[in-house]
Amino acid sequence: MNFVSQDTLTRLVMPAALMLTLALAACGKPAEAPPPWKVIDAPTLRALMASDKDLLVINTMSEIECLDHRIPGSQCMACEEIEKDITLLPPDKNRVMVFYCESAGCYRSCRAAGAAVKAGYTQVHVLDRGMPAWKQAGYAMETVERIPRGSIPSVRASALKQMMAERKDLLLVDLRSEQSYREGHIEGAVNKPLYRLSRDYAAIPLDRTLVLLDDRGFRTFLAGSYLEMKGYQVIRLFGGMQAWQEMTAAK
Amino acid sequence: MKITAGNGLYGLPAGLLLFAVFAVLCLPAAAAQECRFCHDEPLYRVDFNRSIHAGNGCTSCHTGITDIEKHRDGKEKPAPVNCGICHEKIAKEYLNNFHYIQEDFRCSDCHRNIHAIQKEPGKNIKLAIIEKCTECHGNADYTASGHGEAILKGNHDAADCSDCHGLHSTQVFHTSLEQYPTEAREFYTQKCKRCHADSVMMARNNLSDRMVAYYEGTYHGKVQELGYPAPVAGCGDCHTKHNILPKEDPRSSIHPANLEANCGRCHSGFHPRFLSYQSHPDYTDRQKYPALYATFLFMGGLLVGTLAFFWFHTILWWRKVYWEHHRMEKEGIVPPSVVATGEGLQQVERFSVKYRIMHVLLVLSFFTLVLTGFPLKYAGTEWAQTVIRLWGGAHISGLFHRGAALVLIVGMAYVAWESLKFLFPRGTGKQGWLGRLLGPDSLFPNLKDLQDLKGMFRWFFNRGEAPKFDRWTYWEKFDFLAVFWGMFAIGGSGILLWKPEWSSWLVPGWVLNIAALVHSEEALLAALFIFTIHFFNTHFIPNKFPMDRLIFTGTYRLEELKEQRPLEYERLVAEGRLEGMKREHPSIPLKLISATFGLGSLLLGLFLTVLILWSLLFA
Numbered sequence: 001m002n003f004v005s006q007d008t009l010t011r012l013v014m015p016a017a018l019m020l021t022l023a024l025a026a027c028g029k030p031a032e033a034p035p036p037w038k039v040i041d042a043p044t045l046r047a048l049m050a051s052d053k054d055l056l057v058i059n060t061m062s063e064i065e066c067l068d069h070r071i072p073g074s075q076c077m078a079c080e081e082i083e084k085d086i087t088l089l090p091p092d093k094n095r096v097m098v099f100y101c102e103s104a105g106c107y108r109s110c111r112a113a114g115a116a117v118k119a120g121y122t123q124v125h126v127l128d129r130g131m132p133a134w135k136q137a138g139y140a141m142e143t144v145e146r147i148p149r150g151s152i153p154s155v156r157a158s159a160l161k162q163m164m165a166e167r168k169d170l171l172l173v174d175l176r177s178e179q180s181y182r183e184g185h186i187e188g189a190v191n192k193p194l195y196r197l198s199r200d201y202a203a204i205p206l207d208r209t210l211v212l213l214d215d216r217g218f219r220t221f222l223a224g225s226y227l228e229m230k231g232y233q234v235i236r237l238f239g240g241m242q243a244w245q246e247m248t249a250a251k
Numbered sequence: 252m253k254i255t256a257g258n259g260l261y262g263l264p265a266g267l268l269l270f271a272v273f274a275v276l277c278l279p280a281a282a283a284q285e286c287r288f289c290h291d292e293p294l295y296r297v298d299f300n301r302s303i304h305a306g307n308g309c310t311s312c313h314t315g316i317t318d319i320e321k322h323r324d325g326k327e328k329p330a331p332v333n334c335g336i337c338h339e340k341i342a343k344e345y346l347n348n349f350h351y352i353q354e355d356f357r358c359s360d361c362h363r364n365i366h367a368i369q370k371e372p373g374k375n376i377k378l379a380i381i382e383k384c385t386e387c388h389g390n391a392d393y394t395a396s397g398h399g400e401a402i403l404k405g406n407h408d409a410a411d412c413s414d415c416h417g418l419h420s421t422q423v424f425h426t427s428l429e430q431y432p433t434e435a436r437e438f439y440t441q442k443c444k445r446c447h448a449d450s451v452m453m454a455r456n457n458l459s460d461r462m463v464a465y466y467e468g469t470y471h472g473k474v475q476e477l478g479y480p481a482p483v484a485g486c487g488d489c490h491t492k493h494n495i496l497p498k499e500d501p502r503s504s505i506h507p508a509n510l511e512a513n514c515g516r517c518h519s520g521f522h523p524r525f526l527s528y529q530s531h532p533d534y535t536d537r538q539k540y541p542a543l544y545a546t547f548l549f550m551g552g553l554l555v556g557t558l559a560f561f562w563f564h565t566i567l568w569w570r571k572v573y574w575e576h577h578r579m580e581k582e583g584i585v586p587p588s589v590v591a592t593g594e595g596l597q598q599v600e601r602f603s604v605k606y607r608i609m610h611v612l613l614v615l616s617f618f619t620l621v622l623t624g625f626p627l628k629y630a631g632t633e634w635a636q637t638v639i640r641l642w643g644g645a646h647i648s649g650l651f652h653r654g655a656a657l658v659l660i661v662g663m664a665y666v667a668w669e670s671l672k673f674l675f676p677r678g679t680g681k682q683g684w685l686g687r688l689l690g691p692d693s694l695f696p697n698l699k700d701l702q703d704l705k706g707m708f709r710w711f712f713n714r715g716e717a718p719k720f721d722r723w724t725y726w727e728k729f730d731f732l733a734v735f736w737g738m739f740a741i742g743g744s745g746i747l748l749w750k751p752e753w754s755s756w757l758v759p760g761w762v763l764n765i766a767a768l769v770h771s772e773e774a775l776l777a778a779l780f781i782f783t784i785h786f787f788n789t790h791f792i793p794n795k796f797p798m799d800r801l802i803f804t805g806t807y808r809l810e811e812l813k814e815q816r817p818l819e820y821e822r823l824v825a826e827g828r829l830e831g832m833k834r835e836h837p838s839i840p841l842k843l844i845s846a847t848f849g850l851g852s853l854l855l856g857l858f859l860t861v862l863i864l865w866s867l868l869f870a
Contacts, residue, residue, distance in 0.1 A: 136352065
């Protein structure tokens with residue numbers, strides 16, 4: 001065999017190159033398309049609120065939740081209502097507006113912001129990670145009508161199923177949107193969307209124990225406290241319809 | 252008069268000061284009196300005065316009232332109560348509390364009787380916390396658990412809600428919030444460890460404080476400890492979140508009848524004998540885990556024995572060579588290989604391109620294995636965490652580990668094939684295979700190796716000349732065969748651990764415990780052997796220091812061949828093969844690449860040795 005040629009050098013380097021390529025390939029991630037609105041963080045929103053007196057900060061939760069606690073100076077407009085009637089927003093399409101909601105996923109604020117962008121608003125912002133980020137930054141909140149927190153017992157899906165078989169005085173109240181309710185609900189549940197509950201609650205009979213249902217179990221506590229304040233006896237489903245569906249899927 | 256006048260002059264500011272002090276001291280009390288004029292319920296008049304906050308006035312908490320008449324007329328409202336004015340630390344913790352973030356709970360939503368709150372010495376705080384939390388949270392699982400039962404029986408060590416979830420720092424780890432499964436697992440596993448590794452607390456509750464350490468010794472525990480998101484079981488994954496019961500209890504997740512479902516939540520496709528895997532075994536417990544204990548002893552003995560023998564060998568060797576060098580230096584003797592001229596300068600091939608490439612592949616795969624495996628072995632150390640972060644997490648690091656293992660397995664299969672070809676060359680069949688196996692070109696040990704070993708030791712102690720070697724020395728043969736043995740031990744155990752569920756169709760789960768132990772200990776032996784003994788024997792020995800590039804360039808001087816392998820030289824001359832092995836001098840690029848790769852590998856190996864020894868001794 002001859003002394004080492006150029007070819008051999010390549011062969012010596014190849015394993016190293018191969019490992020490097022593998023490493024690079026493992027790191028690559030596909031890019032996501034950016035949303036058609038601007039995402040801002042809590043300190044930016046606070047600075048914006050201080051500098052822009054015309055700034056429109058919109059809480060997209062239900063009226064009950066928004067009046068209980070909101071970022072100071074916000075307007076209460078539930079995302080379902082904005083989607084139904086965009087004229088709730090001011091006519092000036094260049095008005096700077098910031099949407100936020102009460103979960104880190106900001107699903108509701110994005111829906112509302114999407115509706116605003118579609119309607120031609122140009123200065124649409126969404127608060128990154130919503131009100132939780134605002135609170136974690138240590139910024140103050142505002143209360144208009146505080147609901148006294150009740151002791152609302154939560155039951156797990158399996159326990160609820162058993163209760164439904166044993167008790168006749170339960171009334172399942174599904175607080176999700178009309179659309180989610182239409183897509184599927186527990187048999188016998190009535191739909192009282194949370195965004196209109198402050199207007200609709202009086203139609204709920206007082207002589208039944210209400211079992212509140214929502215998407216993931218986050219919103220039934222405050223709704224329950226509200227209804228308890230109004231004289232109802234309330235329990236709630238732990239983990240919401242997601243937990244219920246997980247239980248039925250497991251069986 | 253003058254005195255009086257003087258007194259009067261100083262008396263005014265002094266009096267004002269006195270009034271101010273009096274006013275500051277008495278204002279809260281005075282304000283409280285005034286408030287109770289209207290707010291005259293017994294709660295404020297009686298209960299508040301007995302409460303823990305009795306020393307404060309109304310306006311200490313209900314700030315923002317400057318004029319009581321304006322307030323009475325409804326023109327001035329108190330500001331929202333901020334308990335954080337005094338309870339600063341709690342208020343800071345509370346900013347991240349789930350109840351605040353998600354449900355906007357304020358202090359008085361849990362501390363409902365805030366105006367009548369009293370210190371109650373002797374009150375069972377743990378019980379009080381459980382009662383408070385279960386006002387809203389379903390408690391069926393918890394109260395049936397070992398922790399709940401113990402607290403109800405008056406045990407003050409068992410975990411109440413706050414011991415795991417925090418009191419004012421309840422985390423945003425909601426079961427339906429699937430954003431934080433890794434953080435939640437890490438968080439709660441740490442909570443379990445805090446008590447279960449507390450030897451005093453565990454001793455007074457008749458529990459072992461070693462369970463945490465045993466868990467940390469397993470794959471689950473190590474990956475968990477690395478803190479990087481590869482899905483492995485934390486405590487709660489097997490013991491469940493609230494329903495924590497001893498394994499004798501049929502309701503327990505770790506009861507034998509429930510194990511298949513329990514392990515099956517993460518593992519699939521396993522044979523039922525998979526379940527005999529021990530999640531936190533004590534391999535020093537001879538009674539309970541005899542097989543593991545025996546393996547531990549055997550591997551420990553192998554490790555200590557091999558290293559002790561070769562380190563001893565190395566130290567003696569170094570001493571001899573160094574002293575010899577000193578003598579030659581003093582007497583002005585230069586070894587012939589250094590001052591070679593004429594034919595002595597001729598380069599002769601020792602390793603063909605094929606074997607050099609194989610050695611490079613071996614180096615690369617070995618380093619990849621060490622750099623991905625040892626961080627797992629010493630998961631608790633800082634350097635391990637850094638290395639895993641550099642790989643991009645435990646999962647990616649694991650992929651590289653398996654990739655490098657494949658390279659090594661293919662290499663080993665190729666060497667086995669080459670060995671067969673060497674023993675049974677084409678045309679000769681089985682004839683003479685034993686002669687070839689024990690002959691001078693074979694890497695298999697023979698009687699001469701034993702004599703050489705004895706000869707070397709005699710030489711170390713100045714009792715004779717250094718033995719004359721043929722093509723392969725006994726330590727080179729050991730290097731070669733150690734890789735073969737290592738491949739059976741590490742490779743075999745590694746393949747079993749690669750897909751433990753499939754392995755359970757071959758061997759029971761407890762064999763996987765043994766495989767993990769063998770894999771880990773044999774790896775330690777291999778790394779320390781290569782990075783100290785092989786490095787010394789081949790590169791760091793004074794006449795080759797800092798490195799011998801021979802394995803990379805493949806050739807050395809004829810004079811070096813004569814000096815290092817005289818018997819091989821004589822054989823080559825006698826058989827007339829020497830001429831065919833003469834080569835050109837290696838090129839500059841090849842020498843540069845060899846030096847860079849070789850020295851880089853040596854330095855990396857030494858650096859890793861320091862890390863490994865440090866972890867072994869101090870971590």
